[in-house]
Amino acid sequence: MTDEERPGTGTPSPGLAWSLPEAPPAVPALPSPEAAGGWVSVAPLLAPSPLIPPPGGPPSGDTQSGGPASSSAPPGSPASAAPQSWNAPPGRPPSAGAPASDRSPQRGGGRRTAVVVGCVVALLAALGVAVRLPGPLSPIASHAGFTSSSHAPSAGSASARNGVVGYQAFDDGARQILGQMTSALAAHDAARFQSVAAPASASMRARLRQMYDALVALPPASFTFELDPRRAARELSSPKPEAHTLPVRVTYSFKGWDVTDVRVPLTFVATRSPGGGWALAEDRTTTDADSDARLEPWILDNTYVTRTPHVLVIGDRSHQAQARRLAATLESLAGDVRRVWPERSWNGKVVAYAVTSRTFVHSWYGRSAAGDPANGDRASFVAKVATLQSSPSSGDRAAIRMVVTPYLLGSPRSGYSDILRHELTHVAAAAFSQRVPVWLVEGAAEYTGFARRSGATLDATRTLGEHGLTSGEVSATARGTWRPTLVEGYGFYAGSEKAVDERYNSAFITCLYIADHYGEASLRQLYEQAHRSSETQVLRQVLHTDRTHLIAAAGAYATTLRQRLVFR
Numbered sequence: 001m002t003d004e005e006r007p008g009t010g011t012p013s014p015g016l017a018w019s020l021p022e023a024p025p026a027v028p029a030l031p032s033p034e035a036a037g038g039w040v041s042v043a044p045l046l047a048p049s050p051l052i053p054p055p056g057g058p059p060s061g062d063t064q065s066g067g068p069a070s071s072s073a074p075p076g077s078p079a080s081a082a083p084q085s086w087n088a089p090p091g092r093p094p095s096a097g098a099p100a101s102d103r104s105p106q107r108g109g110g111r112r113t114a115v116v117v118g119c120v121v122a123l124l125a126a127l128g129v130a131v132r133l134p135g136p137l138s139p140i141a142s143h144a145g146f147t148s149s150s151h152a153p154s155a156g157s158a159s160a161r162n163g164v165v166g167y168q169a170f171d172d173g174a175r176q177i178l179g180q181m182t183s184a185l186a187a188h189d190a191a192r193f194q195s196v197a198a199p200a201s202a203s204m205r206a207r208l209r210q211m212y213d214a215l216v217a218l219p220p221a222s223f224t225f226e227l228d229p230r231r232a233a234r235e236l237s238s239p240k241p242e243a244h245t246l247p248v249r250v251t252y253s254f255k256g257w258d259v260t261d262v263r264v265p266l267t268f269v270a271t272r273s274p275g276g277g278w279a280l281a282e283d284r285t286t287t288d289a290d291s292d293a294r295l296e297p298w299i300l301d302n303t304y305v306t307r308t309p310h311v312l313v314i315g316d317r318s319h320q321a322q323a324r325r326l327a328a329t330l331e332s333l334a335g336d337v338r339r340v341w342p343e344r345s346w347n348g349k350v351v352a353y354a355v356t357s358r359t360f361v362h363s364w365y366g367r368s369a370a371g372d373p374a375n376g377d378r379a380s381f382v383a384k385v386a387t388l389q390s391s392p393s394s395g396d397r398a399a400i401r402m403v404v405t406p407y408l409l410g411s412p413r414s415g416y417s418d419i420l421r422h423e424l425t426h427v428a429a430a431a432f433s434q435r436v437p438v439w440l441v442e443g444a445a446e447y448t449g450f451a452r453r454s455g456a457t458l459d460a461t462r463t464l465g466e467h468g469l470t471s472g473e474v475s476a477t478a479r480g481t482w483r484p485t486l487v488e489g490y491g492f493y494a495g496s497e498k499a500v501d502e503r504y505n506s507a508f509i510t511c512l513y514i515a516d517h518y519g520e521a522s523l524r525q526l527y528e529q530a531h532r533s534s535e536t537q538v539l540r541q542v543l544h545t546d547r548t549h550l551i552a553a554a555g556a557y558a559t560t561l562r563q564r565l566v567f568r
């Protein structure tokens with residue numbers, strides 16, 4: 001069932017409507033995707049377009065004013081790696097032959113707004129600053145070969161039970177704490193995991209328990225806490241005179257889900273215990289500038305995990321029904337995407353983060369999440385797909401995450417499935433999306449997300465009709481003057497919401513044309529080869545055309561479809 005909206009498990013919770021705090025935490029600028037060696041995909045969410053009557057604004061229960069905005073990708077970014085945006089589908093199909101509307105788009109009133117979905121790669125590169133730990137700890141000597149098993153105290157030792165014995169150097173204490181956490185997690189020993197908390201810090205003890213519970217519920221195939229060799233510990237004047245930040249690097253993978261490991265930074269605070277050793281007093285991961293971007297859900301409280309055979313959703317307990325609906329919908333759609341993108345590089349699975357806390361959402365989106373009124377007329381995003389940082393031994397493999405905003409999580413409206421198919425396409429193609437022109441990355445995802453079929457046959461006219469266009473595009477296609485704008489780089493996402501929206505539409509129609517005229521296999525082949533060759537080369541080799549002719553052909557094709565839509 002590719003065209004039907006899967007029934008939801010309930011109406012969106014009013015709690016999903018999140019408003020931004022007066023002074024949100026500063027979120028570091030994303031590293032340039034090129035610098036990070038990755039790619040980013042964003043999709044403008046579309047509200048009702050002029051072609052299709054608006055479904056009535058944001059989903060019920062969502063109190064944000066205005067619609068989701070459009071993409072916020074950095075302007076002027078290179079062509080090789082780009083956030084990709086796409087338009088959410090209209091709320092319902094237009095009636096056959098629906099005349100084009102001349103209404104100009106209105107923000108929040110029934111126009112398509114851009115919502116984004118993105119794919120971000122190697123995002124954490126900007127977070128790490130190569131530094132040394134102070135004092136007697138030499139980063140090289142201290143970290144090389146450090147593993148949980150080799151450094152963890154034995155379960156029965158005094159230090160394992162009580163922290164540390166005697167006056168202990170900070171670096172030794174830090175290693176002991178992290179080793180104990182690693183081994184306790186592996187042994188499923190909650191009490192020992194919590195025992196690294198300072199005796200006086202009940203909050204840290206509770207924090208560790210939350211983290212432990214979340215992790216054992218997942219569970220990770222491997223999970224190692226170690227000192228982060230790229231960051232230095234800092235001495236603090238509080239909570240006690242002898243306190244240090246403890247920069248941590250976690251390396252983990254989810255068992256059965258990730259094809260390689262993930263590396264993320266955490267920031268704890270360790271204080272000297274009365275006995276002379278060290279213990280954890282605080283978790284500053286969400287507030288420390290070195291670790292507050294792209295937070296992992298398992299570091300937050302009240303994590304909720306749900307899974308289907310191909311989908312793992314990590315959300316929060318206050319939105320369990322929405323998380324289950326997301327998992328069920330993704331499970332039902334994975335096969336649709338698999339048929340178009342039968343890539344061996346995709347294991348057919350997806351890990352989705354669906355956490356609604358402001359802290360979490362800001363850490364992934366800054367101000368560009370759908371529904372964030374502070375985003376102005378810039379594009380906003382409903383979901384994104386990210387390639388996470390892995391250890392050097394991972395090679396070309398990478399762990400992928402889909403990150404869904406509260407806006408999308410709470411939306412049971414039509415278009416939910418189209419958006420999720422779009423995102424799943426980014427997951428399926430993640431392994432070979434670097435260097436692919438952004439218009440092709442987004443167009444292919446948009447095509448896969450919105451394709452309407454009669455049996456196994458593509459119904460291109462209905463596909464266009466249910467996708468929608470801006471009023472200007474409707475007029476231009478009717479006149480026969482419309483031509484797609486195919487932006488290769490991050491400029492795809494720059495400019496006004498309307499401009500970004502139209503770039504998505506250009507990419508979508510062009511890929512619809514390619515799939516309809518040359519076949520889906522050619523669209524896929526074009527994408528795969530664009531990973532390794534220039535646009536000029538792949539257009540010639542796969543489609544036997546060039547950019548100029550492709551633009552002209554796609555323009556004429558759009559006019560033909562427009563006529564069929566109106567007169568059929």
Ligand SMILES: [Zn+2]
Nearest residue numbers: 041042043084
């Ligand atoms: Zn996209």
